[in-house]
Amino acid sequence: MVDVHGNGLVLLLCVPRSGSSLSTVMLQNHSRVFATQEMWFLMNLVDLKKADSRPYGGSAIIRQFYSAMVSDEGFEKACRSFALEIYNGFLEGSGADFIVDKSPRYYYMLEWLDRLFPQSKRIHLQRSPLAIAASYKKVNRHTGEGFELIGSLQSPNLNMKAVDLTLGVLRLNDYFADKHTNAYEVQYEQLVSNPRDEMEKLCGFLGIGYEEGIEQYGRFVDSTKSNMFYSMGVGDPFLSSHQEAHKDSVNNWKKILNPQEVELYCRVMGADLFHRMGYSEQLEEAEQWTGVRYEADPDEEVISRLTCQFSEATGSSWQQGYRMQPVDLASNTPDGNRDNQAANEPAAIDPTLAALATIRQLEAALRAADNRLERGYNERERLKVQLASAHSKIQRIKSLIPFGNQISAWASQRKILRGGKS
Numbered sequence: 448m449v450d451v452h453g454n455g456l457v458l459l460l461c462v463p464r465s466g467s468s469l470s471t472v473m474l475q476n477h478s479r480v481f482a483t484q485e486m487w488f489l490m491n492l493v494d495l496k497k498a499d500s501r502p503y504g505g506s507a508i509i510r511q512f513y514s515a516m517v518s519d520e521g522f523e524k525a526c527r528s529f530a531l532e533i534y535n536g537f538l539e540g541s542g543a544d545f546i547v548d549k550s551p552r553y554y555y556m557l558e559w560l561d562r563l564f565p566q567s568k569r570i571h572l573q574r575s576p577l578a579i580a581a582s583y584k585k586v587n588r589h590t591g592e593g594f595e596l597i598g599s600l601q602s603p604n605l606n607m608k609a610v611d612l613t614l615g616v617l618r619l620n621d622y623f624a625d626k627h628t629n630a631y632e633v634q635y636e637q638l639v640s641n642p643r644d645e646m647e648k649l650c651g652f653l654g655i656g657y658e659e660g661i662e663q664y665g666r667f668v669d670s671t672k673s674n675m676f677y678s679m680g681v682g683d684p685f686l687s688s689h690q691e692a693h694k695d696s697v698n699n700w701k702k703i704l705n706p707q708e709v710e711l712y713c714r715v716m717g718a719d720l721f722h723r724m725g726y727s728e729q730l731e732e733a734e735q736w737t738g739v740r741y742e743a744d745p746d747e748e749v750i751s752r753l754t755c756q757f758s759e760a761t762g763s764s765w766q767q768g769y770r771m772q773p774v775d776l777a778s779n780t781p782d783g784n785r786d787n788q789a790a791n792e793p794a795a796i797d798p799t800l801a802a803l804a805t806i807r808q809l810e811a812a813l814r815a816a817d818n819r820l821e822r823g824y825n826e827r828e829r830l831k832v833q834l835a836s837a838h839s840k841i842q843r844i845k846s847l848i849p850f851g852n853q854i855s856a857w858a859s860q861r862k863i864l865r866g867g868k869s
Contacts, residue, residue: 452564455546456548457474457653458547458560458568460570462579464579464586465574466574466638470549473662474547476664477661479544479545480546480547480653481538485550486533486550489530489556493559495513496510496522497510498510523563526563556763558765569771570632571632573635574636575636577704577726579612580708584596597711600715600749613745613753614754618765631649633645645662709733713730713734715749715750716745717743718742
């Protein structure tokens, strides 16, 4: 179970399109790990004070209430209690000791996470920045949303995908810059190349023994946990088309991005980032391909503009160069050590609680399936209307064809009578 310090909680931190769905679907196959698709609810909690416009009104009153009546300490305590209810509700009766919260864009609130759950385990999932940009372009082309890298980076308006690709990547690398006992780094490219080895090391970081075959996620597709994982309908849309990790997407950015996109993105990010992340080889390829030698530092003009856009839109203020905070020694009490020890021992599973947990998971999966069916029905009705409209247009065109033929015949006869002259 997750305690007030965050023992038992694993935060998988990365930007979108880094391979977090793949990492999570492997981890959730372990008997002592509970994981599902993106939760995101912690971001909703941290923004609770902002009280966006609601149909019943009172936004100004709500903001005043939080600013004047609720202390920061009281607010964080309440948010912690809410999060614990959510996390432990999933863990109850499941037999799992750890819950993985995989929510890209948690870079939004790293300072808050450190205060809320200082003892939580944090996994930094890294991927080549160029591959992340290429994945954005590929997936958004597949979903029909569209993504234009150059336009996003140069836009005068906030574009969250541009923030992910720049501020998010830079911020997470600052956060994990120093070694930390509760931090672990895994590279997507290593994960797909040697999934078993990487999962063994990841299990070692969590203090649980590796279980055979968890990286072969296709073997577990019919399990209750997998049903719940896929029922969320978010994350990598291509994940379920494979049975295990593959290397098809490794270093494929040159097939998706063009030289102009690569040149701008590398200039914006700066060469130092690629070296710090361990992607010097990809940077060298980019320089050879574009014929440009990139400066060490990021493009300050672009980074400043994106930072201002993000701050104005969210009201957030980040600590510059923020790093993962040292664990508070006061929390390393003997009781805390006993909690950690208990977390490393398999929990006795109450059959009744296990059955209830399974029911909750199946109910959640059913609700998600119902939502997908409803969306599918609405989409079908929309297409039916479009199809009917198209048929109507075709009928109108057909109705004009006989009249058109008569005009053509009349014109031909007139031409013949005039000796071939128009």
